[in-house]
Each structure stands twice: as structure tokens, then as C-alpha cells.
Amino acid sequence: MPTSRSYGDACGIARALDVVGERWALLVVRELLLGAQRFSDVRRALAGASSNLVSDRLRELGERGVVRRRKLPPPAGSWVYELTEWGRKLEPIVLALGAWGVRVPLPPAPATLSATSVLLYLRSSARPDPKAPPAIYRLELDDRVWTIRTADAQVQVELGEPARADASLCTDPRTLNALLDDPATLDAAMSDGNAAATGDLPALRRLLRAVTTP
Incomplete structure (x- = not known):
């Protein structure tokens, strides 16, 4: 249900929570951190929320x-949601909250894990070898395509098809996680059909190994 509740507190923290403190609000923001999304994409990522609730948020x-x-613009013509310039300033706050939350026990299975969540983890935790050549990857998750770029020990993640790719991986968020x-489980995931990889597989393995688990 829509809400206009306020803490009625002049503190900046309280005023911020008046804006993004409602249940699911920050997870909606999370889903938009890597680019514009259709309503159906946001709704699918937040499986525990109803369509009406996501629409309200x-x-x-x-x-x-x-x-x-x-x-x-044509030929797509679909409506999408994206963060405003002010909304994008929430990114370091949301990522810091995620880093703080890794010590919280995982919820009982089956738990939702969105593509954006895994990709934010990849982007923030990967430490590519600075001596490795730049690489571009095509990553398909949940019927959406992402472009991953590594260069100068940095990782960039963008929604959309790359013009070219050194390697491609098609899987689901849980398998990618x-x-x-x-x-080392890449070969097994490919054998059992949970992942399909093509192109420069050594480069793909370098990307996967670049992630440093907190």
C-alpha cells in the first residue's frame, strides 16, 4: 500500500528514511544501480513483493x-525506470549497507538472488590482475544481457550487448554466485547444463578468480 508516513524528526538520517526507509524501497534502488529497468525486470528481481507493492514503491x-x-526510443518503445542524479548518490550508501550485511546469517532456502545483486558483488569484490590484458565479456542472466569490462585492475558492468566480446557466459544468478x-566448478557447471561458455575461456576463468570473498 502507498504510504506518506514520516518520522517527524529533523535529523538528516530520519529525513532520508522518510524517503527510502519503507520496506522494499532500497531494494528497488539496488535493482536500478546498474541501469534502467522495465517494471517486469524489477518485479521479477523482487520475488517476495507483490506487483502492487513494487508499483507503489x-x-x-x-x-x-x-x-x-x-x-x-523506437524500436524498443518500452517504459523503463532509472535513478535520477540525486538517486544515484544512494549507490555508495547501498553498497556500504551490503558490505555491512554480509555478517548477517543467510535467510532459509530458497532465497531470492537477483542478477543485479550478484553483479554488484562481482563489481565491488573483483580485483583483476593489473598485468592482465583488458577484456570484454558478454554475460547473459535471466534472459538479460550484460557487458563486463576489465582493464587497469577495474571492473565495469553495464546493461546491454557488447559490440564484441572476448568470452561469453550464459547462466543464472545463483550459478554465477x-x-x-x-x-574451479566452471567445467562442472558447463557439463551439467547450468552454464554455457564460449570464447576465451582462460580470460573468463581469470574474471571468476578475480573475486575476493570478504
Whole structure:
């Protein structure tokens, strides 16, 4: 249900929570950190929230100036949601909250794990070899394609098809998370059909091994 509740507290922390403190609000922000998303993409990522609840949070965040809605140009023509410039300032806050939360026990299985969540973990935890050549990867998760770039010991993640790719990986978020935890399981994941990889597999293995688990 929509809400206009306020803490009625002049502290900046309380005023911030008036904007993003409602249940699911920060997870909506999380899903938009890597680029614009359709409503259906956000809804699928937040499996525990109803369509009406996700719609309410997007609307409320839009009214507060955190999120905006726009229509993609033809031939796509679909409506997407994205963070405003002010909304993007939440990124370090959300990532810091995630780093703080890794000590919290995992919820009982089956637990939701979105593509954006795993990719944010990859981007923040990977430490590529600075001596390794730059590489571009095509990563397909949940029927969406992402571009991963590594160069100068940095990782960049973007939504969309790369113009070219040194290696490609098609899998699901949970399998990717397992591969980041144990890159040696790539061959097994490919054999049992949970992952499909093509191109420069040594480069792909370097990417998976670059992640440093907290």
C-alpha cells in the first residue's frame, strides 16, 4: 500500500528514511544501480513483493525525486525506470549497507538472488590482475544481457550487448554466485547444463578468480 508516513524528526538520517526507509524501497534502488529497468525486470528481481507493492514503491520514489520513468526510443518503445542524479548518490550508501550485511546469517532456502545483486558483488569484490590484458565479456542472466569490462585492475558492468566480446557466459544468478565462490566448478557447471561458455575461456576463468570473498 502507498504510504506518506514520516518520522517527524529533523535529523538528516530520519529525513532520508522518510524517503527510502519503507520496506522494499532500497531494494528497488539496488535493482536500478546498474541501469534502467522495465517494471517486469524489477518485479521479477523482487520475488517476495507483490506487483502492487513494487508499483507503489516506484511511484513513491518517483514523487520524491529518486526515480524517474521514461520511454525508450523506437524500436524498443518500452517504459523503463532509472535513478535520477540525486538517486544515484544512494549507490555508495547501498553498497556500504551490503558490505555491512554480509555478517548477517543467510535467510532459509530458497532465497531470492537477483542478477543485479550478484553483479554488484562481482563489481565491488573483483580485483583483476593489473598485468592482465583488458577484456570484454558478454554475460547473459535471466534472459538479460550484460557487458563486463576489465582493464587497469577495474571492473565495469553495464546493461546491454557488447559490440564484441572476448568470452561469453550464459547462466543464472545463483550459478554465477557459486562460480564466483569457487571458479574451479566452471567445467562442472558447463557439463551439467547450468552454464554455457564460449570464447576465451582462460580470460573468463581469470574474471571468476578475480573475486575476493570478504
